[in-house]
Amino acid sequence: MLEALPFFANSQLGELTLWGLIIASFFTSAFTAAFGIGGGVALLAILGMVIPVTTLIPLHGMVQMGSNAGRAWHLRPHINWRLIRLFLLGAIIGTMIGSQIVIALPDALLKIILALFVLAITWLPTPRLIASGNGFLGIGVVIASIIGMFVGATGPLIAALISGRIGERQRVVATHAAAMTLSHGLKIIAFGFIGFVYTDWLGLICAMILSGYLGTLTGARLLHVMDEILFRKIFRVLITALALLMLFGGLNSLI
Template identity: 40%
Template structure:
């Protein structure tokens, strides 16, 4: 037990580390089943026990493991043309976002994402984005830029993916997109000087429990009828939107 505790970050209470390791299971299961929600819940929890300058890079590393595991489990359902053009835009967006992250108001982006999610939950589906390489690349650019500023872009991307008709395609393509974006984020944070080594044991433990959550959530996804998935998905999307808007109002 002492050896285990010695591996955990010294600037974080052991009880908080254990809480994050356990939370990784449940948040990954949520994302695997419904496509979103888990990453936002995890970053919200992490920023209560870590500073944002630490939470966002560590969250990106953990999400790389979670999304990577989901990509492996669902690779047969990935819509590859959308994935390719999104990544083209994301590469530029990560570079731009890393440079302007300290210059733009974070609350503004939270509010914009919240309003966009309300639209995608209740408005017409954005099917044209799925079919247009230019719009897909622009989507990747915007999502990656915002992700470098506020730490999350998963709900934003999933809003565009609603144009896909099959829930499995949504989950698989979203996982692949987030995996690619997380790789770019980690490279950028490393180049900017963040030291991941001190948090590596915690990251690996969170990835391990997150993969177990991914397996559990994937089984739930296969069991759910399409219409049930869509209703719960819309509810989660709306709750996330309201959470972001409330954060903006409260400052």
């Protein structure tokens, strides 16, 4: 039984819950590998059902870093490294700022800001602006990194920024995976300095990262055979749906 293993002893979760989270990591990673978006937000919602809020964001970040790292490695020939270098600078700045104000703003307000920003990038005529210069990308990455310290699930925003500058679907998914690996990695370091004890959750983290990588291998097969036009339609619909869910959730929390 998982509960009896040393690395699972401090997780304070039951056997069924532990297995449920490991299985959820597989399916959410497969979904992200196939469609480029959505798995991280779905996993965040699942974790939120059984794990305290104070633990949720850093634990989610650790699992997502492992999942995205596996996806980035598997699709590494398609990564746009120039875009990743630009992303890294903005992510460092945003994470440093976010770590200083991590409890200053209400979660509902940050979700509303994130959702509106994602919808604007997805539907307003901004792709030429994004493609023509690095300033807009840098600002977006800084904002995403700041918000990531509060709400965790900034994948849709990063995906919208990247998809505006890359045309081919494998390159979108691969570059997004590399960018999110860096984003979650920086967030993990920041929460470590704040005082979160990752070793208490080491067994669950490792198991979810492994199952997430297996999910990536499964989902990547679908990615390579999917029609380009269909991919773009599904990609935009998913980003919009996730943004609307965050928007409505934030508004309901404020009411």
